[in-house]
Amino acid sequence: MSRxxxxxxxxVLGLLRESPMxxxxxxxxxxxxxxxFRAFSYGSLYPCLKALVQRGWLAEEPSGGLGEPPASLTGRRAKIVYRLTAEGKEHFEDLxxxxGPDAWEDEHFGVRFAFFGQTSRDVRMRVLEGRRSRLEERLAKMRASLARTRDRLDDYTLELQRHGMESVEREVRWLSELIESERSGRPARGTGPDRPETPGQDRPDRPEPGPSDNTDR
Amino acid sequence: MSRxxxxxxxxVLGLLRESPMxxxxxxxxxxxxxxxFRAFSYGSLYPCLKALVQRGWLAEEPSGGLGEPPASLTGRRAKIVYRLTAEGKEHFEDLxxxxGPDAWEDEHFGVRFAFFGQTSRDVRMRVLEGRRSRLEERLAKMRASLARTRDRLDDYTLELQRHGMESVEREVRWLSELIESERSGRPARGTGPDRPETPGQDRPDRPEPGPSDNTDR
DNA sequence: GTTAGCATGTAAGGAGTTACATGATTTT
DNA sequence: AAAATCATGTAACTCCTTACATGCTAAC
Incomplete structure (x- = not known):
């Protein structure tokens, strides 16, 4: 019910903080x-939006905000534009x-990382290090369990285990690199060149209609 | 309810096929x-077992099977040993x-692979190839989406995307190796460089019993 | 003139988890 | 005698999906 x-x-809060949508x-x-990492359907998104409005974290702007013509003229069905309220912003900053451990468990880490641009450096460090030690712990258990059960397992199970461990090891290396980068300045290591410092504050423009963005399955 | x-x-069916437990x-x-890949709790396991019994795929053996003393003598609380029935076996083989696509989606692929030892070679091939083309499709979408949105994304989102794509690419390579191995005989491919045919024995491992099997969270 | 995309929603249900409840037995 | 492990189970809840319902517009 509460959703x-x-x-x-x-x-949702994080994306709406960047701009209303x-x-x-x-x-x-x-x-x-x-x-x-995740894909969401409308069946979960719309109820979630409503719940967030009820809590006062989002506000609905029935039609196109301020400078836009009413829906009756654009033809399109009335969009409901959601925007983060002051309380919503505060709540998101709390989040x-x-x-806590929640931040670096599998389900949450991805989304936390996605909003690292909005996160303070010391929190980023704690989350990255928390994740890494969580994975190292997991790795230790896997190694122990593998040592115990190695000969009982068939080739495929073993291969699955091996590949799983390698994946975790790879993520640990990735995290280590990121932690190293954090310690000594900016993330670096992207595809493109270093962008010094763009806070990305108020941008009342919407980026671009972006015609076909078919992410549907 | 049905669970x-x-x-x-x-x-559960797969493990019980190997031996009652x-x-x-x-x-x-x-x-x-x-x-x-997954961790299950008792809260889902026990109801599942009951449901499988009701469908006739499992049978309960109230206490320790045939040659074992009754619970009243061993002291232990009566274990309920589950065993796969003939119908259960048949059903599992059907599964x-x-x-279908179900076999190679994220949620199912791991468990399908884990029981490849029980699976016929042509099915294995179809599942591996299905998985691979599913991932390649996903990769194409990611690349397209990245090309479209690259400059709007901040460094962290970009890095997350990059790492995600690399993970998928890595899994594709893994699958390709497995498919290659399947085509030309046995799985092979252990941990180290090419070991001709040693099922993993000599190793600087400590065979420590390790009494605590704490898989709990 | 039909497919594809835009846009919002609801009802029902699936697949699991957490927290709880119980109790015996082995280890420390 | 306390703590850990073995062992089984239930009720309530979470978070999300699928399938459905609706209707409009742009492009092929």
Whole structure:
């Protein structure tokens, strides 16, 4: 009933903090920004939006905000544009600053990372290090369990185990590199060149209609 | 109510096919055999077992099977040992032979792979190839979406995307190696460089019993 | 003139988890 | 005698999906 999920709620607040949007677009951005990690359907998004409005974290702007013509002229069905309220912003910042174990478990880490641009450096460090030690712990258990059961397992199970461990080891290396980068300045190591410092504050413009963004399955 | 899950049900049938077990042990094996991929709690396992019994796929053996003393003598609380019935075996083989898209989606692929030892070679091939082309499709979408949105994304989102894509690419390579191995004989491919045919024995491991099997969270 | 995309929603249900409840037995 | 492990189970809840319902517009 309440629909106050963890990940979805967090992501919605985070995206709306960057700029107001309506549900349909939000869902597209959700499924590209968070990339591989999660995909959400309208069946969860719309109820979530309503719940967030009821809590006072979002406000609906019935039609196109301020400078836009009413729906009756554009023809399109009335969009409901959602925008983060002051309380919503405050709440999101609370969430951002949390560094409990929740922050680095599998379900949450991806979305936390996705909003690292909005996160303070020390929180980023704690989350990255928390994640890394969580994975190292897991790795130790896997090694122990493998040593115990190695000869009972068939080739495929063994191969699955091996590949799983390698994946975890790879993520640990990735985290180590990121932690190293954090310690000594900016993330670096992107595809493009270093962008010094763009806070990305108020941008009342919407980026671009972006014709076909088919993220549907 | 019915609790007839996908993954859990499959895994339970698969493990019980190898040998009868009681719930508690089953759960431990579930969480090590399937490794990183999933962890199940008693709250889902026990109802699932009951549902499988009701469908006639499992049978309960109230106490320790045939040659064992009754619970009143061993002291232990009566274990309920579950064993796969003939119908259950048949059903599991049906499941094993299915090669629909379900078999290679994220949620199912791991458990399907874990029981490749029980799966016929052509089914294995179809599942591996299905998985691979699913991932390649996903990769194409990610690349397209990245090309479209690259400059709007901040460094962290970009890095997340990049790492996600690399993970998928890595899994594709893994699958390709496995497919290649399948085509030309046995799985092979152990941990180190090419070991001709040693099922893993000599190793600087400590065979320590390690009494605490704490798979709990 | 039909497919594809835009846009919003609801009802029902699936697949699991957490927290609780119980109790015996082995280890420390 | 306390703590850990073995062992089984239930009720309530979470978070999300699927399938459905609606209707408009742009492009092929």
């Amino acid at each position: 106050r999920s963890g990940v979805l709620e967090f992501a 309506h549900g349909y677009e939000l869902r597209k951005r959700l499924n590209t920004s968070l990339g591989v 951002l600053s949390q560094t | 007839r899950s996908g993954v859990l049900e499959f895994a 009681h719930g508690y042990e089953l759960r431990k094996r579930l969480n090590t055999s399937l490794g990183v 094993l032979s299915q090669t």
